[in-house]
Amino acid sequence: MKTPSSSLTELEGAVLSEIHHRGHDTAFQVRRAFQTSPSVEWSGSAGAVYPAIRRLADAALIETKPITTGRKGTRLSLSPQGIAALEAWICDPVRATSVGVDPFRLRSGLWATLDPTVRAEALRRLQHAVDEELERLITSLDTLDEVERARTEWSIDLQKMRSRWLMQQPPHRLSQT
Amino acid sequence: MKTPSSSLTELEGAVLSEIHHRGHDTAFQVRRAFQTSPSVEWSGSAGAVYPAIRRLADAALIETKPITTGRKGTRLSLSPQGIAALEAWICDPVRATSVGVDPFRLRSGLWATLDPTVRAEALRRLQHAVDEELERLITSLDTLDEVERARTEWSIDLQKMRSRWLMQQPPHRLSQT
């Protein structure tokens, strides 16, 4: 049971930011925020969120206080050390600028290797999936707060870049007919 | 020990593509390709690569044959089922167009919440890190084959988008002097 005193995982940083900047005070609400977010990458599974909060509390980055009024539960807030850790996580330039895991980039060099007809069909499907995702993101925009909106706008820009990239691809390789 | 008959992990798909499209025939070479790639997201740890290849071989997607000439080792190649599985993985539109894990996007809504002076310094550092990464990627371009070049060009476009985004950010929030 290691405590994240040195560096936070991406999920732990996201949990801290949800509590501090987006005002989710119970673990359940943090979890649901992940489940319903149009731009955050985790499923919000209980088996990830509750242990993460436990670790952050053990490291004294999160303070817990039982809720007395209304529904019972545990109200979460950041300790001064928690705020400092969150800020360090937000600003870490190495972490923030690393490439991340991008399934599109990973495949981008491989579509060109496909048989022309297979390739044309694949690109068509990809274009369709990107367009659908774009529409989903755009319609979700007005329900979001500042933080989620910025993330979602970034996702939109990414999908637009993918869409442009797909359209720039030649419909088939040189060797046909 | 589940065999990946239904769907491949991103690492498994990348392993198949390294063997099939980039011509790495031993596990060691696949591993080193991950370690030295400027655009692939894994560390190429032995504890990930060797078990993945084992799973793919167990699922009959990879054929193994001992090398007789020169250094000894095991030559890997894709079975017909392996080629089909790879193609399905490459073309899967849901997987290929999912947002992925992007540390920059995750933080993009949070920099605006920082204290103006902290924020200005953070953005400066981020810009610097992006520029350095851009240069590193660009200089690596001429040593790469087609597949890796496409991936790296995508990474370059991504970092350029980040750079533009950072420059568009106002130096501080409205409430100062």
Add this chain to the structure above:
DNA sequence: CCGAACATGTAACCTGTTACATGATTAC
């Protein structure tokens, strides 16, 4: 011959996943 690179693996660990379990509170 000796160090570097080739080649293959295992063990302990970490952190995410799904699926299950339990109970309190609110809305109808």
Add this chain to the structure above:
DNA sequence: GTAATCATGTAACAGGTTACATGTTCGG
């Protein structure tokens, strides 16, 4: 009262990580 939602967790599992262990082959 009962169904949905709020709220918190655990267990089994999956698939990565680092670190360690072992032996081979090539270059100088």
